[in-house]
Amino acid sequence: MKIKGKKIQVNGWLVSRNIILGIGFLMIAVPLYLVVINAFKSLKAAGDNFFAFPKMLYLDNFRNLFSDNHYWGFVGNSAIITVISISLITLFVPLVSYAIARNYEKRYYKFIYFYLLMGLFIPSQVIMLPVTKLMTSLNLLNKSGLILLYLAFSFTQGVFLFVNFIRGLPLEIEEAAHIDGCTVMQTYSKIMVPMMKPMLATIIVMDSLWIWNDFLLPLMILNKSQASWTLPLFQYNFKTEYSFDYTMAFTAYLMSMLPILIVYACGQKYIVKGLTAGAVKG
Amino acid sequence: MQKKRQIISSKLVFFSFTIIPLALYSFFYVYSVVTGIRYSFSDWDGISPDYQFIGLENYRKLVHNPAFWRSLKTTLVYTILLVIGVIVLALILALSLNSLKRFRGFIKSFFFVPAMIGAVTIALIWDQMFLRVLPYIGELLRIPWLSASFLGNVKTALPAVVFVNIWQAVAMPTLIFLSGLQVIPDEQYESAMLDGATTFQKFRYLTFPYILPTVTVNLVLIIKAGFTTFDYSYALTGGGPVRATEVIGIMIYNDAFQNMKFSMANAEACVLFIIIAVFSVIQIKLTSRGGVNT
Numbered sequence: 152m153k154i155k156g157k158k159i160q161v162n163g164w165l166v167s168r169n170i171i172l173g174i175g176f177l178m179i180a181v182p183l184y185l186v187v188i189n190a191f192k193s194l195k196a197a198g199d200n201f202f203a204f205p206k207m208l209y210l211d212n213f214r215n216l217f218s219d220n221h222y223w224g225f226v227g228n229s230a231i232i233t234v235i236s237i238s239l240i241t242l243f244v245p246l247v248s249y250a251i252a253r254n255y256e257k258r259y260y261k262f263i264y265f266y267l268l269m270g271l272f273i274p275s276q277v278i279m280l281p282v283t284k285l286m287t288s289l290n291l292l293n294k295s296g297l298i299l300l301y302l303a304f305s306f307t308q309g310v311f312l313f314v315n316f317i318r319g320l321p322l323e324i325e326e327a328a329h330i331d332g333c334t335v336m337q338t339y340s341k342i343m344v345p346m347m348k349p350m351l352a353t354i355i356v357m358d359s360l361w362i363w364n365d366f367l368l369p370l371m372i373l374n375k376s377q378a379s380w381t382l383p384l385f386q387y388n389f390k391t392e393y394s395f396d397y398t399m400a401f402t403a404y405l406m407s408m409l410p411i412l413i414v415y416a417c418g419q420k421y422i423v424k425g426l427t428a429g430a431v432k433g
Numbered sequence: 434m435q436k437k438r439q440i441i442s443s444k445l446v447f448f449s450f451t452i453i454p455l456a457l458y459s460f461f462y463v464y465s466v467v468t469g470i471r472y473s474f475s476d477w478d479g480i481s482p483d484y485q486f487i488g489l490e491n492y493r494k495l496v497h498n499p500a501f502w503r504s505l506k507t508t509l510v511y512t513i514l515l516v517i518g519v520i521v522l523a524l525i526l527a528l529s530l531n532s533l534k535r536f537r538g539f540i541k542s543f544f545f546v547p548a549m550i551g552a553v554t555i556a557l558i559w560d561q562m563f564l565r566v567l568p569y570i571g572e573l574l575r576i577p578w579l580s581a582s583f584l585g586n587v588k589t590a591l592p593a594v595v596f597v598n599i600w601q602a603v604a605m606p607t608l609i610f611l612s613g614l615q616v617i618p619d620e621q622y623e624s625a626m627l628d629g630a631t632t633f634q635k636f637r638y639l640t641f642p643y644i645l646p647t648v649t650v651n652l653v654l655i656i657k658a659g660f661t662t663f664d665y666s667y668a669l670t671g672g673g674p675v676r677a678t679e680v681i682g683i684m685i686y687n688d689a690f691q692n693m694k695f696s697m698a699n700a701e702a703c704v705l706f707i708i709i710a711v712f713s714v715i716q717i718k719l720t721s722r723g724g725v726n727t
Contacts, residue, residue: 164632168529172540175526178600179547182558185566201565243454250450263451270462274661274709276682276702280689281465281472284479303461306454335446364551366664383553387668397561404554411549419542426605427612 190402197398212402222403224378225385232294232381233362236301240358244305245347248313249339253325255318264314270307275367283371294379297372301362309354316350317343353425363411382407472699479695491700501701503676504684511595511680512659518599519606519655520648526603527610528640541611548604556668559597560584584670587677594678598665602658606651613647614640652716660709681705 189197190212191205216222247263254260286296324346328338344351366383373379380388386407389400415422473491477484495501530541547555563582571579583593617640625635663682666672672679672687679687681701689698 164532168532171525171529172533175544176540179543181566182562183546185562186558201569246450247454250447254447260451263455266463267454267458270458272706272710272713273466274657274702274705276661276663276685277469277699277706278462278465279685279702280479280695280698281468282461284468285461285465299457300461303457306458307462310454335443360549364553366551366553366668383551386553386557389557397565400557401561404558407554408550412546415542415546415549419545420538423542423545423608427608 186401186405186408189398190405192398194396194398212396212399213406215399216402216406221377222385225380225382228294228373228379229363229381229383232297232301233359236298236305236362237355237359239298239302240305240309241351241355243302244309244354245313245343245351246339247306248310248317249343251310252314252317255314264310267306267310270304271311279367279371286372292372292375294373297368300368300372301358305358309358312354313347313350316347320346349425352421356422356425360411469699470703472696473703475696477696478693479689480693484696491697492704494697495700495704500676500679500684504679504681507591507676507678508660508662508680508682510591511662512656514592514595515598515602515659515662516652516655518595519603520651522599522603523606523610523651524644526607527614530607530611531614541608544607545604547601550601552598552601552664553668555601556597556665559600560669563593585674587674590670590674590677594665594669597669598658598662602655606655609647609651610644613644617643649717653713656712656716657709660705660712 185201188203188205189201191209193209193211196205196209251260251264255264282300283292286292286300289296291299324342325338328342333341364383365381366387369381369384370387373381373384386400386403389403474486474488475484476487476490526544530537530544533540563584567583568580571577583589621639622635625639630638661682662680663686666678666680666683667686670678672683685698685701685705688694688701
């Protein structure tokens with residue numbers, strides 16, 4: 152009797168669990184499915200039946216989007232900004248973190264650490280307006296300016312994650328390298344960089360997502376001239392750009408999601424692991 | 434002598450690592466924070482060459498401005514809905530995923546897809562969902578209240594915007610909870626089972642203490658995201674209808690760039706900063722006790 156009761160209870164949990172996961176799966180899958188199928192429909196076909204699989208492969212949306220020179224400009228802007236920012240971030244954040252982590256007992260480095268950490272609690276709205284003002288006066292309302300801002304803003308979270316990570320690494324190997332006559336630079340590049348790989352992956356993923364998808368900073372820094380828009384700005388302004396053709400809008404959304412989803416599909420195991428490690432330590 | 438020189442040079446190398454980051458951060462970040470606070474005590478419109486410091490005048494006006502209180506309330510409701518929605522859903526999803534034996538890797542990865550997509554893309558996709566899909570379903574099933582977009586209705590606009598935010602924001606906390614759940618040793622569940630603990634007791638006395646530290650991390654992240662939210666309201670409703678979704682982030686943006694009330698917008702931003710700081714401190718104090726440190 153008791154065994155039977157227990158069995159029913161377990162099954163109840165399994166059933167409700169599967170229902171929960173099923174609903175969650177549908178909530179994610181349905182919007183994505185609709186974006187994909189309607190990107191391949193004409194406006195009329197979508198109007199006839201929004202949910203049906205396209206009867207024929209209609210590629211005019213893609214053709215229109217790709218033949219628009221502006222569009223490739225926006226893709227290029229997003230790519231350039233993301234790639235250069237990430238390269239600079241992965242160069243500078245680990246270096247300063249290494250200096251802090253290995254000199255933590257010195258007052259100067261401890262001060263820098265908390266000075267950089269302070270930014271974690273400041274909402275972006277507080278600096279939004281002064282930054283725009285500053286960038287205007289420096290003539291930096293352009294891609295270079297935006298890249299500098301991303302680099303400057305990346306130190307807060309990046310240093311926090313990296314310093315904690317490096318302080319968890321054993322010191323002995325570095326000491327041995329030092330005794331063998333390695334300079335700081337050699338120790339860093341030959342010993343630290345390989346050991347920091349998981350954290351490097353984490354910061355590359357987190358900051359790439361942030362920069363590729365960011366809306367607020369480009370809106371403030373790049374909104375003036377259309378030639379320097381990024382993809383999120385383009386999408387936001389899509390309605391005014393084209394007479395609103397929603398199947399073509401879906402094509403545009405699909406094309407901006409695709410690069411990141413492909414990267415994710417290829418490296419999802421690594422990405423998910425790296426993000427969890429970074430987040431839990433953070 | 435050789436050794437001494439080496440130590441001095443490595444000290445210099447370490448020091449040189451800090452110069453560029455420190456300069457950039459100080460110049461773009463800290464300088465901006467300080468000027469932002471300074472401007473909040475002035476009457477600058479953001480354009481004219483001269484301005485005056487007027488002390489607490491902006492803050493005084495703010496306190497007497499019903500629109501400010503309204504957007505503060507909207508932000509608070511937004512944050513509460515977001516926190517409850519994300520935490521509850523993430524916990525349920527994490528517990529469900531954790532008990533999964535087959536396909537766990539695939540399903541976990543699939544549930545993480547929304548976190549990859551940008552807020553603007555998501556907002557615009559859901560805009561179309563509200564506009565086309567839900568009315569279509571409403572027509573099909575003859576449910577009249579589904580026929581108009583939730584975003585156009587004063588009562589439903591805010592929950593709809595929060596829903597879209599939750600849709601994306603739930604993935605990361607789920608993952609963090611999941612990694613918290615995975616450190617609980619199986620033996621503890623077995624002994625709890627032997628002691629005859631109910632499902633709820635197991636959750637309350639075993640699972641919950643273990644994941645409490647991750648609750649803290651998640652809460653800090655979500656509370657900040659809620660108070661500073663901007664993208665979703667801006668892209669979905671632009672703050673409307675009738676200011677129903679005008680969160681503080683939108684009010685600050687509009688006051689600064691549309692209404693030319695630059696210094697006022699800075700005062701609003703400073704108030705927001707104080708609120709976030711207070712919430713973070715209270716919240717960390719409340720939840721940092723009583724967890725199992727992992």
